[in-house]
Amino acid sequence: MDFELRILGSSSATPSANRHHTAQVLTIGNQYHLIDCGEGTQMQLMLYKIKHQRICSIYISHLHGDHYFGLAGLLSTMHLQGRHMPLHLFGPPGLLEILSLQFKYSGTNLCFKLIFHELDTACYRKIFEDKAITVHSIPMEHRVPCCGFLFREKLKPRPLIKDKLPDFLRPPQLVRLKWGEDIKDEQGNVLVHNSDVTLDPKPSRSYAYCSDSRYKPDLLPYLSHVDLMYHEATFMDDLRERAEYTYHSTARQAAQLALAAKVRHLVIGHFSVRYKDLSPLLAEAQEVFPATDLANEGSVFCVQDQPALPAT
Structure with a gap:
């Protein structure tokens, strides 16, 4: 079963010529999970040939525009193209009110069922479950209510000998x-x-999305040993005070958290537009945690299915 992350956008606050606002697609099996939906997300979906009608759920971390301004447009396109499958939408208080107002004055009545789940962004809580995965909210520390998301495969069956x-x-x-x-x-x-x-089951895979937040070491119990972690890295460490003031993190801080949590692979993103060249941010993170990559647009990060171990 596929378990892979596609980066659609990685810019903070304002977009740049070659970086869109935050958006990602996590593919688990045959289902697409859209994580944040900045301006231009549906154009990125088309660019990378991701069929938006296959998106089964959308997760919005917080109500800063660079994380959700593309949502109303994407939902409208789904409507105009005749979507009929229900869509789960997870987001903080206020999101449904914003969408309702936009659709009210545009005369839009969605032709599919939109199932909204209002999140308590201040706590770690299971927000979704199906036969294959669970999803938990992870509390972030930002200027507005904000949470991340932890996706985990459920325990897999034991292979028969x-x-x-x-x-x-x-x-x-x-x-x-x-x-x-x-x-x-x-x-x-x-x-x-x-x-x-029987053999031991294949290990369950996991992905943690840590959205906009100050450096937050108390997240460690939630992030321990995850296979793939995304963490914002808006600034380099010489601007640590600026990061603290604006409730953001540095590349070094993201790497420190990954190292302490013993994750397998770190991806950093949400870069300030001041950085035209991202290689210094990558170098700073890799000094602490070598298994770090940049959230470059179009990049795909696969979490491989590990083989089952012999029975002991």
Whole structure:
């Protein structure tokens, strides 16, 4: 199953000639999750041939315009092109009011069901769950209510070792073995030990999106050992005081958080327009955490499915 992140935009506050406002698409299996929706997002979706009708959910971290000004336009396009599938929209208080006002005065009545989930941005909480993943909100520290998002695959089934399976097992028993159960008789005696006929499941993959925020070490319990983490890096560390004042982070601070959380891979973005050349930000982060990349537009970051381990 695919688990990959596509960067659509990585600029802060104002766009530049070659950087759009923040937007990302996380693909998990056959579902697209849009994370933030800055101005021009739908143009970026077209550029990278991402079919917006396949987007199943949209997550808006906060109500600064560079993170949601593209949303009304994208929803309108979905409507004009006859979308019929429901769409889940997650966002802070006020977002639904803003959209309702825009649609009221444009005479837009969406032809699909928009399911809005108002977020409490101040707490870590499960906000979505299906058969494959869970999504939690992560509290950020910004000038307006703001949260990040943690996507995790659920526990995967245990692969069966076919040549070790007894012939008498029926399909329902095979399913129980896949989910870690032993097979017992009516008296409770174990007929088949799970560990004898299965492998450990493939590790579940994870992605943490840390939106606009001051450096926040108390996020570590939520970010521990995630496979891929995005963290804003609006400034370089020589502007640390500026970052603190504006409730943003530096490239070095993002790397320090990744190192402390023992994540596998860090992606930094939300760059100030003052930086025409982003290589100094990358170098600053890599001094602390070498497994760092820039959130360049069009970049794709894949989290590979790890092989199952032999049973112990």
